[in-house]
Amino acid sequence: MALGAGSYDIHVEAGLLDRAGEHVPAPAGDRPTVIVTDEIVAPLHLERLLNGLGGPAETIVLPAGERTKSWSQLERLTERLLELGVERGDHILALGGGVIGDLTGFAASILRRGCRFVQVPTTLLAQVDSSVGGKTAINSAAGKNLVGAFHQPSAVLIDPAVLATLPDRELRAGYAEVVKYGLLGDADFYAWCEANAAAVLAGDDAAQAHAIAVSCRAKAAVVAADERETKGRRALLNLGHTFGHALEAELGFSGRLLHGEAVAAGMALAARYSARLGLMAPGEATRISEHVRAAGLPSTIPDGARSPQRLVQHMRQDKKAAAGRVPLILMRRIGEAFVYPEADMEDVERFLTEECAA
Numbered sequence: 001m002a003l004g005a006g007s008y009d010i011h012v013e014a015g016l017l018d019r020a021g022e023h024v025p026a027p028a029g030d031r032p033t034v035i036v037t038d039e040i041v042a043p044l045h046l047e048r049l050l051n052g053l054g055g056p057a058e059t060i061v062l063p064a065g066e067r068t069k070s071w072s073q074l075e076r077l078t079e080r081l082l083e084l085g086v087e088r089g090d091h092i093l094a095l096g097g098g099v100i101g102d103l104t105g106f107a108a109s110i111l112r113r114g115c116r117f118v119q120v121p122t123t124l125l126a127q128v129d130s131s132v133g134g135k136t137a138i139n140s141a142a143g144k145n146l147v148g149a150f151h152q153p154s155a156v157l158i159d160p161a162v163l164a165t166l167p168d169r170e171l172r173a174g175y176a177e178v179v180k181y182g183l184l185g186d187a188d189f190y191a192w193c194e195a196n197a198a199a200v201l202a203g204d205d206a207a208q209a210h211a212i213a214v215s216c217r218a219k220a221a222v223v224a225a226d227e228r229e230t231k232g233r234r235a236l237l238n239l240g241h242t243f244g245h246a247l248e249a250e251l252g253f254s255g256r257l258l259h260g261e262a263v264a265a266g267m268a269l270a271a272r273y274s275a276r277l278g279l280m281a282p283g284e285a286t287r288i289s290e291h292v293r294a295a296g297l298p299s300t301i302p303d304g305a306r307s308p309q310r311l312v313q314h315m316r317q318d319k320k321a322a323a324g325r326v327p328l329i330l331m332r333r334i335g336e337a338f339v340y341p342e343a344d345m346e347d348v349e350r351f352l353t354e355e356c357a358a
């Protein structure tokens, strides 16, 4: 299946790694294709990609985990790409999860003022979300994804077969971003999630393929309508993220809470805050928290992050903030999220204080 997303194709097909060369032309001359991956993915899936490409290749293997989205790894990666002589028209392949995709995409955006790159996502999260849409970033001491660029990949190659090696906890974390599409704009898909979460999480091929296809279509449509997040539409993809990023930052990007887990807790918090403001029926918010928990994901603020004041400080760093005001993505009902333009942060702090005490 090839899904159009603006100017590039998203290919979804089991076994795609073995045929990657069909979609990624070799650089002109004898120069190698460069693959960026991490130390966990490399021994599992690199050989298939190398065989699938066919031509000469160089590999850059980085440490796994959120802390790799850092200034130091960005420097290391860009210097190595320059040493290898990567040119603007070459394709740099990002083989891995959202960490490798975000970092490699950002490096590609600044290398020679912009090189091409191809996303080859290997986690559920990256296959349903981060590989599509061109947000690239690293984290800074001040917070999550605060340094980055919009830089679209030239293609996305999704091979769902690689999910067979993904640890259960990572699969669940990726599932949080699947649920997000239902919550933000598709009540029928949310109901499908409630009925099929167990199958997705058990590795059922058909259920995973459906979740990936619906998610990629939904994301591609939003990005095509509002690529640079200026029209209020793309901001909806941030559902659960203003709370969630604050949780990740408070825990120091330590891996104690994976991004998808933070988003799950963030969506449950956004639902309960929507109910508190009288915007959403309390029963709907409860339904969301229950589904999140049933999927083995957190729905509350975890130990170690229970500091309402500091969480609010992190929330103020949100990139959507304007004139010091922080917008939140809230919900009227399941399937209908909207931008709540100016959250009263004192009230948010009171809410978080109650949540921390619960």
Ligand SMILES: NC(=O)c1ccc[n+]([C@@H]2O[C@H](COP(=O)([O-])OP(=O)(O)OC[C@H]3O[C@@H](n4cnc5c(N)ncnc54)[C@H](O)[C@@H]3O)[C@@H](O)[C@H]2O)c1
Residues within 6 Å of the ligand: 038, 039, 040, 041, 044, 064, 065, 066, 069, 096, 097, 098, 099, 100, 102, 122, 123, 124, 125, 126, 129, 130, 131, 132, 133, 134, 135, 136, 145, 162, 163, 164, 165, 166, 167, 170, 173, 174, 258, 259, 260
């Ligand atoms: N750019 C975007 O639009 C966007 C969207 C969502 C999330 N993100 C970012 O993505 C990151 C999270 O991505 P993630 O959840 O993929 O995490 P990740 O990249 O850290 O991958 C999770 C773990 O799984 C391992 N792994 C990857 N593929 C594997 C496989 N097939 N088999 C076994 N192990 C495998 C990795 O080595 C890593 O240890 C966060 O930094 C988040 O901010 C970006």
Ligand SMILES: O=C(O)C(=O)C[C@@H](O)[C@H](O)[C@H](O)COP(=O)(O)O
Residues within 6 Å of the ligand: 129, 133, 135, 137, 144, 145, 177, 234, 235, 237, 238, 241, 319
């Ligand atoms: O693509 C988007 O837009 C998203 O918001 C997708 C999110 O899942 C993703 O985590 C994104 O990186 C968050 O955006 P940010 O601008 O808050 O960093």
Ligand SMILES: [Zn+2]
Residues within 6 Å of the ligand: 129, 177, 241, 259, 263
């Ligand atoms: Zn996310």
